[in-house]
Amino acid sequence: MIRIAGLGLVAVLLAACSGQTETGGTAQAVGAAGPTGTATVPGVPAATVAFEGGDQLSPKDPIVVRASGGTLQAVTVTNPQTGNAVKGALSPDKTTWTSNDRLRYGATYQAVATAVNPAGAASEQRGEVRTIKPSGVATASLFQPSSGDFGVGLVLGLKFDHDITDKATVEKSFKVTSSPAQDGGWYWVGKREVHYRPKEYWKAGSTVKLETTTFGMPIGGGVYGGQDVSATYKVHDSWIAKADGKTHQMKAFHNGQLVKTAPISMGKTVDTPPRGPTPTFNGTHTVLSKVDHTIMDSCSYGVCEGDPGYYKAPENWDVRISNDGEYLHENLKTVGVQGSDNVSNGCLNMNTENAKWFFDNFNAGDVVEVTNSGGPQLSINNGHGDWAISWSAWQAGSALRG
Incomplete structure (x- = not known):
């Protein structure tokens, strides 16, 4: 007063x-x-x-x-x-x-x-x-880090911690811009996850920005949007490898020019006891991560010590291309059949020189296209199998297209 x-x-x-x-x-x-x-x-x-x-x-x-x-x-x-x-x-x-x-x-x-x-x-x-008190708050996390340097196979994505019932409203709150501009779209993987990619690979040198404006919005079932997220990515030079299971060769293209050809051995497609076929997945993969040395253990997918076909081996120059344990890497035990036969447990085997070259030149978001492997199609939830989906099917996966 x-x-x-x-x-x-x-x-x-x-x-x-x-x-x-x-x-x-x-x-x-x-x-x-x-x-x-x-x-x-x-x-x-x-x-x-x-x-x-x-x-x-x-x-x-x-x-x-x-x-x-x-x-x-x-x-x-x-x-x-x-x-x-x-x-x-x-x-x-x-x-x-x-x-x-x-x-x-x-x-x-x-x-x-x-x-x-x-x-x-x-x-x-x-x-x-x-302020309103919702029954739940759906917060998104980024599929990739919030910034970084990626290859032309970059896939954007968001994962929510609640089911999204009103996908169309949520999708409208997303904004992706690229310079130069490129046609792209969203695809819902499930009730909580949504991915974005362009129709074709990103153009080398692009800058890609993702922003959400979901915070404060009702998104169905009494749930409201959580804190917004944003990310900015730079697309580096185009690096695309084409691995052919019939010719047993992998060719690397830098900005469209062939710069390397290497003999490989993919996953075996015939029953060779004590384990059955383990073909490499067909379709477009992208590099997820890499490490110069790791221990590959079959127990990671359920074949453990004492089981037929168990292995635990040190491997070098490991470039991961799927969540299912597919790598490009050195394997000296298969050098004799690299270029002529597929005998691996799903990975793409190379000799030391070629494995080191791919390790040095291929990075996150770079593309590895696998054909004629004899395996099933790489799925969208097995790394970045997004590129294996046709553009028409991708567009149909948008909540705004239904």
């Missing part, structure tokens, strides 16, 4: 959550100061304040404090649950204060505003604004 130079108290006007206020009559105001220091101007109504938003404000929307019959002198908005003050700014005419901070779900914000009428009388007014 503010005392007016010995003439009493200016009315304190309390605002309800609906934003309505009560004027409490006519406020006395300080006029021009004379020799005695005080003058009054009767009949001037007190300025009033409305706190907009009420009980169902989306945390995506701002808290707005609006003065009528005067201007705002000061506004403080606080989340008492956290003790954090909410940042905001006054309009040029000082009649409106608008928050510019990110709000929280299920929070009650306490607002205190001081408004001044044309005669200079100030009144402090209080109110509350509550």
Whole structure:
């Protein structure tokens, strides 16, 4: 409350959550100061304040404090649950204060505003604004890191921690831009995961940006969108390897030019006891990761020590191309049949020189196209099998195409 130079108290006007206020009559105001220091101007109504938003404000929307019959002198908005003050700014005419901070779900914000009428009388007014409390918050994580350098086979993606029932609304909140511009689209892998790729491989040198604006949106079943994510990627030179299971050769192309040919041995397609066929997956793979040395253990896919066909072997120059354990790597035991026969457990075997060359030149997002392997098609959830899906089928996987 503010005392007016010995003439009493200016009315304190309390605002309800609906934003309505009560004027409490006519406020006395300080006029021009004379020799005695005080003058009054009767009949001037007190300025009033409305706190907009009420009980169902989306945390995506701002808290707005609006003065009528005067201007705002000061506004403080606080989340008492956290003790954090909410940042905001006054309009040029000082009649409106608008928050510019990110709000929280299920929070009650306490607002205190001081408004001044044309005669200079100030009144402090209080109110509350509550944000919606959803039944669940679906937060997305990026399929790739939030930045980085990738090959032309780069696949973007988001994984949510809740099922998405209104996929169309969510998909509309995504934005992908590329420079230069390229035609692309989204494909829903399941209830929680969605991928993006262009119709053709990305153009070398492209910059690709992903942004979401799902926060604060109702996305079905009482669930709202969680914090937004963004990412920026740079596409490096085009590196594409073409591995043919019939010729047992792998050719590497740099920006469209053939720069390397290497004999290989793919996964075996015939029953060779003690293990059955283990053909390499057909289709377009991309490099997921690489390591110069690792121990490959068949127990990782269920063939453990004591089982027929168990192995545990050190391997060098390992370039991973699927989640199922397919690698390009050195294998000295198969050098004698590299270029003539497929005998591996699914990997693409090479000699030391060729394996080291591919390890040095191929990086995340670079492409390995496998044909004539005798194996099934690489699936979308087995690494980045996205490129194995035809463009028409990919477009049909969008929630906006149904």
